[in-house]
Each structure stands twice: as structure tokens, then as C-alpha cells.
Amino acid sequence: MDSQIALILGQDGIVNGAIYGLMALALVLVFSVTRVIFIPQGEFVAFSALSVAAMQAGHVPATLWLLLALAAAALAVEGWRWKRGAEVDWTSTLAWCVALPLAACALVLWLRPASLLMQSVAALVLIMPLGPLLYRLAYRPLADATVLTLLIVSVALHGVLVGLGLLFFGAEGSRTPAFSELRTDIGGIPVTGQSLVVVGVTAVLVLLMFLFFERSIVGKALRATAMNRVGARLMGIPTGLSGDLSFALAALIGAVSGLLIAPLTTIYYDTGFLIGLKGFVAAIVGGLGSYPLALVGALIVGQLESFSSFWASAFKEVFVFTLIIPVLWWRSLRSRHVEDEE
Template sequence: MNTTIMLFLLQDGITNGAIYALLGLALVLVFAVTRVILIPQGEFVTYGALTYASLAAGQMPGTAKLAFAMGLVAFAFDLYAARKSLHWQRIARAFALNVVFPGLVLAATVWAAGQRPPAGINLVLALLIVAAIGLSLYRVVFQPLAHTSVLVLLIASVGCHLALQGLGLLFFGAEGQRGPTLLNASAVLGPLRFTGQGMAVYGITIAFIVALWLFFGLTLYGKALRATAVNRLGARLVGIRTTLSGQIAFLLAATIGALSGILIVPITTLYYDSGFLIGLKGFVAAIIGGLVSYPLTAVAALLVGIVEAFSSFYASNFKEVIVFTLLIPVLVLRSLAAPAVEEEKD
């Protein structure tokens, strides 16, 4: 291996690592706030990417209809929950969030599918569709289970992954798709050539991380999320609505997943089930970060991307094995560092 090849591999690894960093941050956020290990994060990636590609091809994505249908179910859940004491203001807010919002998005998507608008409009519509799905998914599946164990939440998460993956096959078919690039410019630095899509990946990732840092540090809702992550019961005692925190966490996770997919789909062909493996690599970064540390998760994601790039050069048949093997020393070290806990006796 010469220096030029090494630089190419580093560039590829950093590009992939930036995507994994976004997914890892979303996984850490959702787990910290809701205790949900979000297995469907990969489906958010797939839905965002293939919805964007379908709109660019002038096709009507089934995800828009799914978002509206899930919104209706979520509104029915809210009506049932409020059956004993009808708070009309709360019902109106639920109607606007679960019915009006996805309905407007569906109408805009029907219009866009026949008009072939610019890539920016397709990007925004894809983000809105997946964000609506994420909101409804939390209300329908995870909010009723909020006080159950982590194992029950994990089982529900796996079930959502399987259901959404099957719907992805129904909506997009078994064939792969690619979308148009977001930026056509390019730059050359020594032997390296930076494409516009690669620069978009770097820029959007950095901007999103900075925006999340400002959101958590300066806004009231961001501080409420941090408080919920530290102590859910304590947050409820001081008047923080943990249900709203869960909705915001899932909204951000769905948006981040969809954005990651939109950044990937011009670079590589994606299939209905491609998001699962991509999400798992973000999960590896989140595990290395202990599912609590955002900076460590971002650094671990870059490490995962670089290891994957060099593994594909030296042993392409085993690159996935090598990437997931990174978990073994981390889990061993965390197991040794964890305090001993005696098993409960019957």
C-alpha cells in the first residue's frame, strides 16, 4: 500500500464514518430519553433514501400514505386515552400533529410526484414523511410501553423493524435505487478528489452535530431532553412532560436517519433492506460510546468507518466481521469495569 491508496481509504472511511456518527448520535439520544434500543433506525435510513429517489424519478412513494395511515391510528390512540376527560385543546393539538400534518405532507407529495420539482424540495418532503412516521411510531408502539422493561421495549423494537422492512419491500420493490446528487461541484487537494456529494456529507454532518449541541445547550426543549435522559422520574416530578420528550427524541432520530439515507443514496445503490446493516454500524459506534456519550460515539463512528475502509482493501470478504469484532474488546472491558451484582435468590 502506498501513501495515495492510504489517503483514498482514509477519505472513504471518514465519509462513511460521518454517516455512522449521525446514526450513532440518534441511537444514543433515543436510548437515553426513552430506554428504547431503536432497531428501526435502519428503516428510517432506507425510507428517507428511497423516498427521495422515488420522488426524483417522478414516482409516488408509499411512505407518504403510510405516514398518513399511522397518523390516523395515533390520533385514534389519543382519542381513546382522552375518553374519560375530554380536553379539547389537547385533542385539537393531537389532530393537528397526527392528521393535519401528515395529510398536508401527503398532498404535497402527490403534487411533487407528478411535477418532478428540484432536489431540494424532494429532500424536504422525504424528511417530513419519515419524521411523521417516526412520531406516529412512538405514539402507537412505544408510548404505551414507556414504563415496561428494556427487554420488552427491545422486543417491540425488533417487531417494528421487521414490519417496516416488509413494508419497504412492498413500497419500493426488491430492485435497488439511486438518487440525484445534492451538490455537483468538486475540488482537488493533492491526489484526493472531493466530490460535491462527499462535501455535502461532511458539511451537513458537522452542521447537524453543531445544531444538536446548540439545541441541547441553549433551548428549553433540549434541556428538558437532557433532564429526562438523566432521571426520567425526577424530570416528571419537576413538571417535564416525558411523553413530549419521547416524541422529540423519535422525531430527531427519524429526521437524522432519513437525512443519512439521502446523503448515501447518490453514492451507492440502496435496497429496501440496506438500512439494517448501515444502522448496525451506527449501533456499534453507540455501543463503544456506552449509549451515553455523544462525543465518544462520534469518534467511535469515525473509527468504524476507517476500519471498514481498510478492511475492504485488505480482506473485503470479512470486512463486516472485522467491523463487528470491534465490539468484543469494548464489551470485555466494560464487563470487567462494571461493579459486581449478586443475583437475586428465589
């Protein structure tokens, strides 16, 4: 391996690490606010990319019917809770269950977007409401359950969504056009415009998330809920809405990731699972609680995958997932172990 090959592999590692970083940020966000290890995060990636591919083929993406079915089910559940005397926030309910699904219908069925930009916007509107709808149907009734119980629900939900992905899109993979056809050399290394788009969009999203959590009232409310859910509730913060918002942001991040990666690799109905798992490895490096460490972990995972694919491509996944073992061992040595009763 000479220096040029090392630089090319390093560039690939940065691009891959940017996608894994977005996955890791979404996983840390959801876990810190709701204690849910959200395994189906990768399905948002696949559904977003395949929805754009379906629109480019002139078809109505089946994710629209999934969105409408989940919205109807969530609306029925909220109506049932209200009838039984439970307090229901109808503003957020109508936003997630009526307004956004209707906007998705208008974009996909009425406007019929033809440009890649508008198709991407339609995919974001399609995928983002899936997050809070899944939270309301699958996780909110179990808000006080153990982390293990929530993890089992995540595994089951992942199986359901992967099966639906196979039903909706078939076993064939799809690619979408690149957002930039630029091709240039930087220091003798070929760089594509899509790679620059991936890194640039990731940097912008990370900056926006930093400003959101540091400067906005809603972001500070999410941070408070992540630090102390009971204390946040006592201070008047609606922790139920915090779950809605965290899942909505996670779905949006997953949808953006799908749009970014689809021009670089063929996306299949189950591709998102592997991407999500690598994002989970990066999140584990950050202890499922630190956004900066999760980003560092994503870069490590990206570089490890890139260089191991050169030296031993058949075992690159093994190297990546083996990274969890020393990280967990090191964290177990530094953590204070307590009994369940404590």
C-alpha cells in the same frame, strides 16, 4: 499500500463514519430518553432515499400512505384514551397526526416537487412524523416495561418495516442525483462534491444538536429526562412529549442520512438495517450515553470498514461487528455489577 491509497481509504472512512455518526447520535438520543434500543432507525434511511427516488420517477411514494395510516391509527388511539378518561395533549397529537401528514400530502400530491431540493424537503416532511407516530403506537404503551421487552418490540417493528419496504419499493435498488457535481483534487486525492456535502451537513447537524441541548429549554428538558425520568416528571417536564420529540429527531436524522448516502451507493429496501447496525456499534463505543464518544466510535467504525475492505473485503463486516467484543469486555471490567433487585 502506499500513502496515496491510505489517504483515499481514510477519506472514504471519514465519509462513512459521518453517516454512522448520525445514526449513533440518533440511537443514543432515543435510548437515553426512552430506554429504547431503536433497531428500525435504519429504515428511516432507506425510506427517505427511496421516497426521493420514487418522486424522481414521477410516482407518489408509498411512504405517504404509511404516514397517513399511522396518523389515523394514532389519532384513533388518542381518542380512545381520551374517552376512557386519560389525559391527552391534543396540541401535540394534532401536530403529529393531522398537521404534518396534511403538509406531506400538500407537498407530494399538490405541489409535485420536481427539483432535488424540494423532493428532499418533501422526504423530510414524510419521514420525520413517522418517528413520534411509531413511538405512540408501539412504545409509549410499554413505557414502564424492561429494556429487554422494548428491544423485542424493536426487533418486531424492524421486521414489519422491512417487509413494508419490500412491498412499497420492490427488491430493486435506487440511487439519487448528487447534491454537488464538484470534482477536485486535494493533495493529489480525488474528492467529490457529494463527499464534502456529507461531511459538511454532518458537522452542521452535530453543531445544531450541541446548541439545541446546551442552549434551548426543550433540549435541557430532554437532557433532564435522560438523566432522571422521575425527577424530570416531578419538576413538571412532560416526559411523554420528550419521547415524541426524541423519536422525531431520530427520524429526521435518519431521513437526512438517507438523502446524503443515496447518491454514493445504491439503496435497497433493507439497506438501512446494516447502516443502523454499524451506527449501533459506534453507539456501543460511547456506552449508549455519550454523544462525543459515539462520534469517535463512528469514525473508528468508518476507518475500520474502509481499510478492511482493502485488505479483506469479504470480511469487512466481520471486522466491524467484532469491534463490539473488546468494547463490551472493557466496559464490563469498569462497570459495577448489581443485582436486579437493586
